[in-house]
Amino acid sequence: MTRTTPPRPLDLAVVFPELATMSRKVTRLHPRTGAPTVADSSVGGPLLWPKDEPWPTCTRSHEVYEVVELEAVRVAHHLAVALSSRPEDEPRTPEEQAVFDRSSPKEIDSPYTDPVPLLPVAQLYARDVPGLPVPDGSDLLQILWCPFMDHDDEIPAVHVRWRSADQVTAVLAPPPEPTVIELEEYWPAPCVLHPEQVSEYPAANQLPTAVAGGVRAWEEETGRHYSEFAVAPGWKTGGWGVVTSDDDASAHPPCGTCGAETEPLFTVGLSEWNGDNEGGWRPVEDADADTARRRSYPPLGDQTLIELGDEELQIYHCPESYEHPPVIARVYRTL
Ligand SMILES: [Zn+2]
Ligand SMILES: [Zn+2]
Structure with missing residues (x-):
């Protein structure tokens, strides 16, 4: 069975044309209970x-x-x-x-x-x-x-x-x-996996300053949360990392060996979709999940049962060498 993210309910690149060049491929893993x-x-x-x-x-x-x-x-x-x-x-x-x-x-x-x-x-x-x-x-x-x-x-x-x-x-x-x-x-x-490649944009705290101001204003005006639409939730590979840093740098963390900017490799995510599903990330095959959810164990969007206290765990790899140790970050997921 495949898992299919529905068409985006909101095209962020239309709302914020500056984002057009910032779309990145990400592969949602869609883990589901199984016997791999x-x-x-x-x-x-x-x-x-x-x-x-x-x-x-x-x-x-x-x-x-x-x-x-x-x-x-x-x-x-x-x-x-x-x-x-x-x-x-x-x-x-x-x-x-x-x-x-x-x-x-x-x-x-x-x-x-x-x-x-x-x-x-x-x-x-x-x-x-x-x-x-x-x-x-x-x-x-x-x-x-x-x-x-x-x-x-x-x-x-x-x-x-x-x-x-x-x-x-x-x-x-x-x-x-x-x-x-x-x-x-x-x-x-x-869990067995049902990988699906989609696109995502940087999280709000990862945006260049010029775009971030417009996003904040839009959030205040509409009451919506930009990151809910931008960032694919759940377990995934690739895409954009979310790294909050004190100096507001938008870059992914540096390699500890050579200093090169690392690339997001793997994210141990939170739930695959929000309860109200505003970001539209719930696969179409799981459309009835919120009624089935009360009965199903583990819940459909959380079948790995991993919980790191509202944090995601992200693994970054060095683009210069696969021999360089990965960088690990635990990131509180803010929307
Ligand atoms: Zn390196
Ligand atoms: Zn240990």
């Missing part, structure tokens, strides 16, 4: 990882005194999905309740210091994702993160790996995984 394999593009699915390649771990310190068991989170998730198709008034059995209880946070006595195997976040095959940047000879992008976000510099530990799928002859299965994680919201529920 190593051969699929996925969020929260298994990675095509060579048996003889070390699995990445996080060795930074984690000031965490409460954890949840990963396997308990996974089992509770699958049960919640199964229960969502049962009549609402049918109560949980004691056995079912025990499954949910096991996935609740547990206190630990001292900070969690063991090296932590990273969790797979996403795997993208270039054949599925239009415009995906990949080095020559590669066709697969893999992203993992540390399931403890609470590092002392507040920067999540994210690992980005490009590879050539046909060079993986023996797959590491099962891969190492952490026994406990910081929060269940840091475990991506398995």
Whole structure:
């Protein structure tokens, strides 16, 4: 099944002609609950990882005194999905309740210091994702993160790996995984993807000053929010980054190795559409989602279940070299 963003309810380039040259391609990933394999593009699915390649771990310190068991989170998730198709008034059995209880946070006595195997976040095959940047000879992008976000510099530990799928002859299965994680919201529920390429414009705080003034005036006059129409919400690759910086610079962050301006690579987004859907981002195939939403678990526009406290996580890559480490930003999404 494909997912199709409807025609824009408002053509921003007509309202603001200065935007005409600022349209950028972005690929919305449209993650939906599924059972991906190593051969699929996925969020929260298994990675095509060579048996003889070390699995990445996080060795930074984690000031965490409460954890949840990963396997308990996974089992509770699958049960919640199964229960969502049962009549609402049918109560949980004691056995079912025990499954949910096991996935609740547990206190630990001292900070969690063991090296932590990273969790797979996403795997993208270039054949599925239009415009995906990949080095020559590669066709697969893999992203993992540390399931403890609470590092002392507040920067999540994210690992980005490009590879050539046909060079993986023996797959590491099962891969190492952490026994406990910081929060269940840091475990991506398995989803298959329905990538769709659309266009977007810079967010309001990313606009050149000359345009930004006109946008502010328009927002005051119409009561509408420019960014709702400009920026594709949800999980995506490419497009425009949203970086708020103290000096109001509109550029994406510099590469930490060579200083070049980086390019948005991957965004762990919030909901795929707003409740009132003013920006018109809800796929036409999900038109009845707001009536179905109350019943469906996970909600249709939030099927990865990742929540980073109203923030998006953005990964930027250096256009000069794929060897340069990515830049990671957590961005509060303002409309
Ligand atoms: Zn870590
Ligand atoms: Zn660089």
